[in-house]
Every structure is written in structure tokens, then in C-alpha cells.
Amino acid sequence: METTWLNTQDADFEAQLAALTAWSEERDAEVAELVHGILREVARRGDEALVEYTVKFDRRDIASVADLVVGPEQLQAALARIPVEQREALEAAAQRVRSYHEKQKQDSWSYREADGTLLGQQVTPLDRAGIYVPGGKAAYPSSVLMNALPAKVAGVEEIIMVSPAPGGELNDMVLAAAAIAGVDRFISVGGAQAVAALAYGTDTVPAVDKIVGPGNIFVAEAKRQVFGKVGIDMIAGPSEILVICDGKTNPDWIAMDLFSQAEHDEEAQAILLCPDADYLQQVATSMEQLAVTLERETIIRTSMKNRGALIQVKDLDEAIAIANTIASEHLELSIDNAEEWARKIRHAGAIFLGRHTPEALGDYCAGPNHVLPTSATARFSSPLGVYDFQKRSSLIGCSPDGASTLAAIASPLARGESLTAHARSAEYRIKR
Ligand SMILES: NC(=O)c1ccc[n+]([C@@H]2O[C@H](COP(=O)([O-])OP(=O)(O)OC[C@H]3O[C@@H](n4cnc5c(N)ncnc54)[C@H](O)[C@@H]3O)[C@@H](O)[C@H]2O)c1
Ligand SMILES: N[C@H](CO)Cc1c[nH]c[nH+]1
Numbered sequence: 025m026e027t028t029w030l031n032t033q034d035a036d037f038e039a040q041l042a043a044l045t046a047w048s049e050e051r052d053a054e055v056a057e058l059v060h061g062i063l064r065e066v067a068r069r070g071d072e073a074l075v076e077y078t079v080k081f082d083r084r085d086i087a088s089v090a091d092l093v094v095g096p097e098q099l100q101a102a103l104a105r106i107p108v109e110q111r112e113a114l115e116a117a118a119q120r121v122r123s124y125h126e127k128q129k130q131d132s133w134s135y136r137e138a139d140g141t142l143l144g145q146q147v148t149p150l151d152r153a154g155i156y157v158p159g160g161k162a163a164y165p166s167s168v169l170m171n172a173l174p175a176k177v178a179g180v181e182e183i184i185m186v187s188p189a190p191g192g193e194l195n196d197m198v199l200a201a202a203a204i205a206g207v208d209r210f211i212s213v214g215g216a217q218a219v220a221a222l223a224y225g226t227d228t229v230p231a232v233d234k235i236v237g238p239g240n241i242f243v244a245e246a247k248r249q250v251f252g253k254v255g256i257d258m259i260a261g262p263s264e265i266l267v268i269c270d271g272k273t274n275p276d277w278i279a280m281d282l283f284s285q286a287e288h289d290e291e292a293q294a295i296l297l298c299p300d301a302d303y304l305q306q307v308a309t310s311m312e313q314l315a316v317t318l319e320r321e322t323i324i325r326t327s328m329k330n331r332g333a334l335i336q337v338k339d340l341d342e343a344i345a346i347a348n349t350i351a352s353e354h355l356e357l358s359i360d361n362a363e364e365w366a367r368k369i370r371h372a373g374a375i376f377l378g379r380h381t382p383e384a385l386g387d388y389c390a391g392p393n394h395v396l397p398t399s400a401t402a403r404f405s406s407p408l409g410v411y412d413f414q415k416r417s418s419l420i421g422c423s424p425d426g427a428s429t430l431a432a433i434a435s436p437l438a439r440g441e442s443l444t445a446h447a448r449s450a451e452y453r454i455k456r
């Protein structure tokens with residue numbers, strides 16, 4: 025299988041690694057311009073532009089925007105129609121995801137100082153959240169659960185879901201997952217045009233307060249560009265996996281773990297770091313043998329060729345240092361004492377501990393969220409969580425004595441800033 029082979033002992037290793045993990049600036053600029061045009065048109069022409077782009081990019085044969093609205097009865101019908109095995113799996117996954125996220129819920133808090141002043145933080149959910157569920161190259165019922173359930177746990181009043189239906193085919197499991205998760209409205213649109221509709225609002229798609237969820241580069245760029253008009257969770261673009269293996273895991277397992285993310289997208293990234301050259305060769309052999317057994321062989325071969333790599337490292341410490349530089353969306357530690365090694369990881373969206381924890385289990389049902397920061401943004405972003413759907417307001421309630429004490433501090437500070445109204449406003453409260 026064609027992929028990049030690197031060795032940290034190569035003189036130009038750092039430059040090669042940087043080239044492998046960077047996005048092409050030219051491609052970035054092209055995508056940014058295209059997306060900017062789509063956003064502008066949807067902001068200006070609303071539903072009309074939404075329909076035009078959906079016909080163009082999703083090969084939909086639709087007469088009006090009404091054809092894109094999927095009603096609650098359709099969600100319930102899909103839930104009733106899917107095989108019982110799928111329904112039970114969705115419900116089991118939903119249960120696990122919900123209970124994991126319950127632990128993230130933040131409550132309001134306050135305390136009273138000795139002079140009676142009250143200070144605190146009031147936590148409130150968003151009024152309306154827009155969730156993007158990808159659907160171009162694969163359908164993602166699991167992403168419905170991962171997006172919607174934390175919003176539900178947070179107490180968001182209204183959840184608007186968008187997801188494309190290429191060729192007009194609605195996926196029953198996606199609809200069923202939306203029913204299970206309690207999505208309020210579903211409009212089957214995708215790409216930058218769907219993000220624009222959620223950000224600016226159209227006659228059919230209500231404007232939301234925040235847009236969350238993963239997607240391809242067009243979706244990720246659109247979210248970046250509408251940030252400020254609405255909130256966004258993070259940049260969750262094409263999937264990534266970085267595996268650190270000591271050479272003692274069955275090579276077939278590692279090959280398939282790499283493929284599990286490579287099969288998402290030609291732009292996905294799968295990288296293996298290992299100190300054992302023979303083992304890297306064994307994984308390469310497994311990859312060749314296993315790829316031909318997979319439906320998405322072509323996507324896998326393309327992503328392994330363009331963005332994949334097998335890298336020989338000096339030792340596990342060096343592998344950890346590289347992992348912290350790459351800051352991958354998913355990091356598998358297929359090594360002994362994984363929990364101990366994990367303490368050295370500073371940047372990763374999710375860390376999978378030990379040989380028996382393939383990333384795929386996290387994608388569906390372990391409990392933690394699978395919407396994770398990509399493109400090294402794990403340096404400053406976190407997994408999607410309940411906290412993304414909660415806001416905080418500060419609470420300050422001064423007693424007469426407390427106001428007097430604080431005003432004595434505020435007054436000289438305000439005068440130091442030459443903000444006399446501030447100073448006098450505070451001084452009125454000083455007890456004489
Ligand atoms: N980071 C995460 O948490 C996470 C989770 C699940 C999936 N993913 C990633 O989400 C992505 C899903 O991508 P997808 O393509 O399957 O679905 P998608 O829904 O993200 O994108 C499909 C949409 O892209 C638009 N589009 C496609 N080609 C276009 C073009 N040339 N110009 C303008 N718009 C275009 C179309 O409007 C289409 O509806 C994958 O990269 C997958 O790896 C990430
Ligand atoms: N691995 C994806 C996140 O990068 C999530 C997913 C959904 N279904 C399968 N995988």
C-alpha cells in the first residue's frame with residue numbers, strides 16, 4: 025500500500041512530518057473563497073440559495089425547500105422500521121453516551137462573604153443549538169447521538185439538526201437516532217450552505233445561537249467563517265488517528281485501527297509510530313492483505329497515500345513527544361502500562377488506553393464524545409461536551425457594607441483610568 029515511510033533519524037524528519045500534517049495553503053484559500061461565496065448567497069437569498077446549492081452539491085431533485093424538511097412523524101416511522109438489533113444498539117449507545125455526559129453537567133454556584141455580599145455563577149443552557157451531522161460519504165447515526173445528547177443533558181430548549189441526503193436518500197438509522205435523541209427539527213441539507221442557514225436563518229431554517237458538529241473541510245471552514253455571528257464548538261474536520269505501538273499488538277489489529285479512520289475520507293489521516301522496524305513492515309503487509317477486503321478500499325488507499333505514514337521512532341518517549349506535536353484527534357496507546365504513559369500526553373482529542381481499546385469503540389458507544397478537535401486544534405480545544413451547550417453569567421449582589429468596602433477599592437482605580445462616572449457611581453455607595 026502506498027504511504028509515507030519516515031524515520032526520526034532522517035536528517036529532514038521534522039520538515040517531512042510538518043509537511044505531512046500541514047494543510048496546503050493554496051487549497052485552504054480555494055476552500056475559503058468558495059465557502060465565503062456560499063455563505064454570502066445564503067445570507068442574501070435564504071431558502072432560494074439553500075435549494076440551489078443542495079441541488080448542485082447533493083444531487084437532489086427537489087422543487088422547493090419544503091422537500092428538505094423531515095417531520096417528526098418521519099423520525100418516529102424510521103425508528104419503528106429499523107431492525108430491532110439496530111434499534112437496541114442505538115438505544116444502548118444513547119444510554120452510555122447520556123450517562124457519561126451527565127457527569128459533565130455544571131450547576132450554578134454562589135457564596136456569601138462575611139459582610140453579606142453574594143458572589144456566584146449562574147449556569148444556563150443555550151436557547152437553540154444547531155447540530156451538523158455529516159452525511160456526504162457516509163451516514164452517521166452515531167454523530168446524531170454525540171451531538172444531540174449533550175445538548176439535551178444541558179437542557180437546550182430547541183435542537184435543530186441538519187444533515188445532507190446525497191441523491192435524496194434519507195438514512196433510516198440517522199432518522200431513528202434523531203428520534204431517540206429528541207431532535208426538535210431536522211432539515212436535510214448539508215455543507216457550507218447548511219451552516220450558513222443555521223447562522224443567518226432562512227424562512228425554513230431558524231437561526232441558532234451555536235453550531236456544533238463535525239464535517240468535511242467545507243463544513244469546518246464554514247463554521248470558522250460564521251464564528252462571531254454564532255458560537256461554534258471547535259474545528260472538527262476530517263478524521264485523524266495516531267497510533268503508538270510497541271510492536272507487541274497483533275499487526276492486523278493495528279492495520280485495521282488505522283483503516284478505521286482512513287475510511288472516513290480521502291482527507292483523513294492515519295499515522296503509526298513504532299520503534300520496531302520489522303513490526304512496521306508486518307503492519308504494512310497486514311494493510312495490503314486487509315485493504316482488499318474492505319468496501320471503502322479506494323478511499324483508504326487515497327488517504328493512506330496522501331496523508332498516512334508509518335514512522336520508525338527511537339523509543340516510546342520519542343513517540344510521545346511526536347504525539348504532543350501532532351496533537352491528533354485520536355491517539356491510541358497500544359502499549360504496556362498505557363495509563364502511565366498517558367500522563368505524558370498533553371495534546372490529543374481522545375486517548376485510547378491499551379491494546380484492547382480500538383478507537384472505533386469510542387466512535388460508537390464507549391460513552392465519551394466522538395466529536396473531537398482535528399488539525400492540531402487539540403492544543404486548545406476539547407471534545408464536544410455538555411459545557412458547549414451551557415453558558416455562565418456572573419452574579420454580584422452587594423450588601424450596603426459590601427458595597428462600601430468595594431467602592432473604596434473601585435474609586436481610586438476608576439480615577440486612575442480617568443473614568444470619573446465610574447468613580448462617582450461607586451463613591452455614592454460609600455458609607456459616611
Ligand atoms: N472530527 C469529528 O469528530 C468527526 C466525526 C465524524 C465524521 N468526521 C468527518 O466528517 C467528514 C464527513 O464528510 P462527508 O463529506 O462525508 O460529509 P459532510 O456532511 O461533512 O459533507 C458533505 C457536504 O459537503 C459539501 N460538498 C462536498 N463537495 C463539495 C464541493 N466540491 N464544494 C462545495 N461543497 C461541497 C456538500 O454540500 C455535501 O452536502 C469526514 O471527513 C469525517 O472524517 C469527523
Ligand atoms: N471517527 C469519527 C470522528 O472522527 C466518528 C465516527 C462516526 N462513525 C464512525 N466514526
Ligand SMILES: [Zn+2]
Nearest residue numbers: 263284285387
Ligand atoms: Zn470513525
